[in-house]
Amino acid sequence: MAEDPGRRWTLEDIVSVPRVISMALSSDGTELAYIERTADIAGNRTLLVLYRLDLASGVRTEIARANAADKLEAIAGKRAWNVLLDLGDGQQLYQIDSGASARLVLASEAKVTVGQAEGNLFTASLLAPHRVGVLAYDWSPDRNWLWYAALRPGPGDPRVQFDSEVTAQKYRRRAPVPAVVELRLRAASGEDTLIATRPVSDRLAFYFAATVRWGQDGLRYFVETTSGTKSDESEAFDLNFASLVSTSAGKMQGLPSVDYLRGPRGGQLASDGTGPSLDLIETGPDGTKHRYGRYGFYVGDPRSAASWRSGDGRRMVLGVRTTSHPRYGLAVVSKAGIRTILNEKSLSRCDFRADLSWGICVEESLSQPPRFVRVEPGSGKITKVLALSARHEAIAPLKITAHQWKNRAGHNATGFIVWPRNYEKGHRYPAILVTHGSDADERFADQDLQWDYPVQAWAERGYFVVLINDPSPRQNPDLMAGYAQWRSGTGPVSPAEVQDSAWIDVVHMLEDVVSQLVHDGLVDGSRVGIAGYSRGSQITNVAVTQSGLFRAASSGDGSFLEPSAWSQVMRSYTAIFGGPPAGPFLENYRRLSPSLRADHACAAVLQQMATPFAGAIDFHMSLRAARVPSQISLYPGETTATDETHLFHIPSNRLAAMRENLAWFDFWLRDVEQTDGSSGGRADHWIGMARDRSAPCPALPVISSDGLP
């Protein structure tokens, strides 16, 4: 791979984009440890690589290559870190002191596998199935005590199951293994005591090691006690160090807040309201609200950098996301007010010194690969430290412009246009819209947005690619009401209004953006496609069954909105459709469910799956019954007993899926027949479907720039 200035994007480039998933400055500030998720193409797997970076010399050392890595934390008073790593013997607790290796600190027999496979626990995962010993850990401030959660096989006797236990298995492809979470405490002496055993359904135990809070003589931990379909409940227990006995400290509604953004006044910080600017408010424990002002950003987005408080609690640095030209930055918060650190790129992940004097962040944009930069909150100064991928720095950036569009309802949507390489004015190009909720922002070739849609390869090939966000519900109370009811399941909004807010309005936006681009002379309106996975697959499938605008579509690993999912998502379907797909509610399904509207479709639809979701199968079959060209492709796991994950973790699958997308859109949008292996041997079948199809989408009249057809 020559580092030639002006190199073009390849599919391997897309798959190889590194992502920093965790970073921690050493407590003396001399080094940065970080975990990078990357594709090992030769080994055909996703890897997590742990590095330490000497900030003075810029020397980077690889510490470990792991199947899983989590909870990287600096150790106070030392140049050292703790981290959970799976180096082949299950996920365990390690320490990194000096040198180029990690030292095992705590191991728990790892007999339970987590991931999309038979006999596993199915936590949402981007990784291949891996064994877990230590789930989570927490040191006491004086480091005398180590509290941790271990994953263990549970009692295995199968028993008769009833009702909701059965309906939950309607599409269960892999049987989970019985497992439990052991909450344990290890003393400085090494003595290890089992404190409590919790079911894996206890989310506090499984994900947060029971959110322990340390005291002088003991600790308090919280377990989830939610049962059945009631609302969340938890219970607190106090554990005394001397006796190691747990005593209940009371039950409560809800779960103790983990993502509590505590502001300089000791209250909870949040962004509120609707519109292009949002209120930043701190709500005290007594309910009093302090308004900092209205800003073009909001706090609390999990994609933004985290939050840091100075030792005296008077200052904070918060990750924020902007409402227009979406990108990530920082807000420096004190009682005096807010100052933002924001430029045209994103600061998407950071770690700061305890005194908040400076920190290291990942800087990236749609055009710029991730780089470490040094950020000084006081001055707002940003200095480059290290480029994380020479390979990607060598690619000639594509032209990418930020936009805000308005649709016929007066709603705004943000997004970006990726211009075809060597764009020529006056020439019209085919276009593909890529949709995934609100993930179109200044991040570099991020899998969360573009999945296996080869955005950059399309641009190299002469397509416009439009990365377009849903109209944000934050802009308008009515939109917000529709989305809120979708989430909660109940409210005053009718199913039709929920459908309009969360799907139909989005399709109108897509149509109106395309019309604008056609009107502006950029896009050939008869060659427009759409692609999206997950939330994006909802929009894609709805778009092609509501609108005749799209000639080809690619839909990733989705099935939501199909009648078959009712038993799995009753609460949200009650909001969207009013009830089950029968009797009086069937009309509401016919209004929106793609598989019931196949006779409205004229686009050629590809569905790429990690799991053979029933709804996707129903959609495929209804399209074929209506003689609409359609294919469903199922990408395999490592073995017949494992599955791919929602975001594919096997590089060969990512590459094959991207090739399949290249071939699909080249065939259906540009009439290019496939002669290489990209179509996976399906080229003749596509020709047959084209020949035997129902009517294709009617061609749009081409509007010239003077407004006349």
Place this chain on the structure above:
Amino acid sequence: MAEDPGRRWTLEDIVSVPRVISMALSSDGTELAYIERTADIAGNRTLLVLYRLDLASGVRTEIARANAADKLEAIAGKRAWNVLLDLGDGQQLYQIDSGASARLVLASEAKVTVGQAEGNLFTASLLAPHRVGVLAYDWSPDRNWLWYAALRPGPGDPRVQFDSEVTAQKYRRRAPVPAVVELRLRAASGEDTLIATRPVSDRLAFYFAATVRWGQDGLRYFVETTSGTKSDESEAFDLNFASLVSTSAGKMQGLPSVDYLRGPRGGQLASDGTGPSLDLIETGPDGTKHRYGRYGFYVGDPRSAASWRSGDGRRMVLGVRTTSHPRYGLAVVSKAGIRTILNEKSLSRCDFRADLSWGICVEESLSQPPRFVRVEPGSGKITKVLALSARHEAIAPLKITAHQWKNRAGHNATGFIVWPRNYEKGHRYPAILVTHGSDADERFADQDLQWDYPVQAWAERGYFVVLINDPSPRQNPDLMAGYAQWRSGTGPVSPAEVQDSAWIDVVHMLEDVVSQLVHDGLVDGSRVGIAGYSRGSQITNVAVTQSGLFRAASSGDGSFLEPSAWSQVMRSYTAIFGGPPAGPFLENYRRLSPSLRADHACAAVLQQMATPFAGAIDFHMSLRAARVPSQISLYPGETTATDETHLFHIPSNRLAAMRENLAWFDFWLRDVEQTDGSSGGRADHWIGMARDRSAPCPALPVISSDGLP
């Protein structure tokens, strides 16, 4: 267990009923070897036990207890047999010579498991998952050559799958393992040669070891070459003993017939026509037909005894099933004509001497446990040889009467009434109808009919139990047309007519039978229930969503007729509904699919499952949404990686399911609250459902015997 005359039925009695699944006389006629399927309650598993019975002394010797047993065959010229047995090291080929043990003759490494479990092949099975080495075998007539099929792991690389490969996985709960069938030939020298490797989808290879036909210098074998959704195709190969090279002998449409009933004139025997008597016809290779006459029985039913030809081909003994008072007998066929061997009981399985001078059969009835009897075709004489279960001989037989009923359309149905123990005239009893296609006949407590419906325990408890067959399509050309179109998927009959023939007409029969029993003063019309599994679950679910007659129902391991199954059974659904559950065909689904008609249901519906079928889940959820009392119970396999089988093979599940049925009907039909464990801890939930339910079924007016209400 005391052998007390007049003992009452227990649930353990029902589970312990032995069934002879295979039998073979030694070639010298001195012994009978047979395989009995039985429940090992202590070991909580289903066992196959191989016995040899000395016919002169009556001494029976147990040879082996096996996980699987198949293809028991006598060896010519010896007092010996070959049989496939799994004694713990996978299914292999054994020989039984003298004594009380089986000798291993051929073993093939058994790495592939067959059965309802992850990583297995899912052949229809009544057994726990078991490993298979040797699938099938066939000796050359001179026993110099042993041809056999071995099951082997296949190449395991996962690949991307498309379209129909994906839709087939819509509800796939367990991933099958890749496997192949090796067709092999072992010479007398012991030399073992691989002749061909076939995919497990080749049914000829998998089930019939490629239906080999021996010749002088070699053999001919047949493999299935059907691809995709086209009709069946096969290809013949000739193998020369000297060269061991296979040469194609041509392709053909269809598969070579395995169940070919070849008559005395060298043609194929079959029963034809419609009505209470059917034509017995022999069709020669040139198409000429010889009519033997019209008889009240038919040939070719797989439940009847098999067929035997004398060495000179002039005489045959055929298993038959009667059209009225359904039971099994024998027809002795020669050019001279037909003679039947038929009494009030069944001869359900047999083996005959080569010269057809005599044979041993299993004799049984609804009231009589299975016994071996000696049958002489020449004279028709039947002599008792051995009772197969002293335990069941000791039970005081219930009163069971045979009936034929007519419904409002003039169609007939056969069946039986099991009277409540100590029936008192003038007293009305609750009643439960048990339905499973045409399986109500003179067999003793057969799982094929009564599944886990404790028919005998209900009768002991004071219920009438009506074992009722569907109106036979053989009685009427119109009914036959509807069923034929259901099978083939195409034809002139409308979906409504298919629905009427195969389901609605059956429900009318059930209603009219109940009305008759109420009119006759036997049954309390406000306390009628219905139960059935598989085909019976179709009828049960349709009955409770078409009729208000039933107060409680139990439905076993079904889901057919629900919209969710469309992608899995497109051909038959096209006949029944016209097309997929969308657009113009939805009305046809609403007319019949139980889950779309929950608002018509007033019975309390229990569903007992081996697999969490989507259709059953949909039905349960729609009933609950309509506030109809409903429960779905899922019975577990041995581990979380295995499932129960369609007919349960785990005795504890059978017993628990039967108890659950006792509790369910006692609660909903007789208002008996459950205080023991029979309800599986669900008693309070049932009380809650009864309290919060939608309107129960309206009470029928009680018609007194003089016809006045």
